[in-house]
Amino acid sequence: MKRLYNLYCLCLFCTLYPWKIQAQEGISRRALEELAEPEPLQQSALFFNITEAQFPKIPEEHEPVTVEYGYVNRSDKPLTINKVTASCGCIAVNYDKLPIPAGGKGTIKVSFKPKGYSGPIYRQVLVYTPLSADRPTVRLTLTGEVIASTDAWRGYPHKLGALRTRQRTxxxxxxxxxxxxxxxxxxxxxxxxxxxxxxxxxxxxxxFRTSHPVIEAGKEADLIFLFDGSKLPVEEKGTITLPVVLTGLEGVPEQRTITLVIKLD
Structure with missing residues (x-):
C-alpha cells in the first residue's frame, strides 16, 4: 500500500513540475520503474556477483551492448528460473531454463540495442523463481548513456551504396x-x-521504376515494384522469392539487392 501511495505522489509531482523531471530524465525513469514493479525478495538462495551494471557512453549506431550477470545457487536444493522480464523492447535476455543444482553457477545475458534511444539509459530486468509467485527474486539493472545519432538518414536504415531505404524486402x-x-x-x-x-x-x-526518373542528391523518392498476375506462368505455385539487383549504384551485387517475395494462394 505504501508503494502505491509513493507512486501516486511521484506521478502527481511529475504533473505539477514536469520541467524538473525532464532535466533528470534518467533518474525519473528509474524512480518510476522501481515504484511500478514489485519489490524483489530479500533472499540469499540465488546470489548474483553483480546486480547493477553500467556501459560506457556509446553512439546510437553502436552494436548492441551485452552484459553478463553471474549467479550461484547457494541453497541446498535445485532452483529454476521461471521467467525473466525486461522493462523495454530494446532489451534481449538469454538465460538457462534448466534447474540450477545446489551450488551450481550460471549467467544471465542482457543485451541492450541503442538504436532509436538517446540520453541517460536505465533499464531493469526482473528474475522470477519458485521462491515467490508474485515477487521477483532479484532485480538486475543496466545504466549508461547513448549519444543521439547525427545521421540525417537514420530513418532509412538500409544502405545500398548511396541509396538508403526503409526496408530491403x-x-x-x-x-x-x-x-x-x-x-x-x-x-x-x-x-x-x-x-x-x-x-x-x-x-x-x-x-520496376522509381517515382522520379532521377533521384537528386539529398532527395527522397520511392522504389516501385509492379506485379502483373496475368503474365505469371500457370505452373508457378506456393511462394516465389526473387533477389533483385539494382543497377546505378556502387557496390557488389549483394549490397544492391532487394528481395521480392510473392505468395500465391
Missing amino acids: VSFGVTDRSAKLAEVIACGNSGKVPLSLSAAGLPPYLT
Missing part, C-alpha cells in the same frame, strides 16, 4: 492471379551525385 500477397499489384519502398539519395536506377533480369510479370 517487398512482399506481394496474390489471391487473384489476374490482379495487378504495386508495392513501394521509401528511399533517399544520401550521396552527392544524382541516381538513375534500374533492375535488370526481371521476369515478365514484374516491372
Whole structure:
C-alpha cells in the first residue's frame, strides 16, 4: 500500500513540475520503474556477483551492448528460473531454463540495442523463481548513456551504396492471379551525385521504376515494384522469392539487392 501511495505522489509531482523531471530524465525513469514493479525478495538462495551494471557512453549506431550477470545457487536444493522480464523492447535476455543444482553457477545475458534511444539509459530486468509467485527474486539493472545519432538518414536504415531505404524486402500477397499489384519502398539519395536506377533480369510479370526518373542528391523518392498476375506462368505455385539487383549504384551485387517475395494462394 505504501508503494502505491509513493507512486501516486511521484506521478502527481511529475504533473505539477514536469520541467524538473525532464532535466533528470534518467533518474525519473528509474524512480518510476522501481515504484511500478514489485519489490524483489530479500533472499540469499540465488546470489548474483553483480546486480547493477553500467556501459560506457556509446553512439546510437553502436552494436548492441551485452552484459553478463553471474549467479550461484547457494541453497541446498535445485532452483529454476521461471521467467525473466525486461522493462523495454530494446532489451534481449538469454538465460538457462534448466534447474540450477545446489551450488551450481550460471549467467544471465542482457543485451541492450541503442538504436532509436538517446540520453541517460536505465533499464531493469526482473528474475522470477519458485521462491515467490508474485515477487521477483532479484532485480538486475543496466545504466549508461547513448549519444543521439547525427545521421540525417537514420530513418532509412538500409544502405545500398548511396541509396538508403526503409526496408530491403517487398512482399506481394496474390489471391487473384489476374490482379495487378504495386508495392513501394521509401528511399533517399544520401550521396552527392544524382541516381538513375534500374533492375535488370526481371521476369515478365514484374516491372520496376522509381517515382522520379532521377533521384537528386539529398532527395527522397520511392522504389516501385509492379506485379502483373496475368503474365505469371500457370505452373508457378506456393511462394516465389526473387533477389533483385539494382543497377546505378556502387557496390557488389549483394549490397544492391532487394528481395521480392510473392505468395500465391
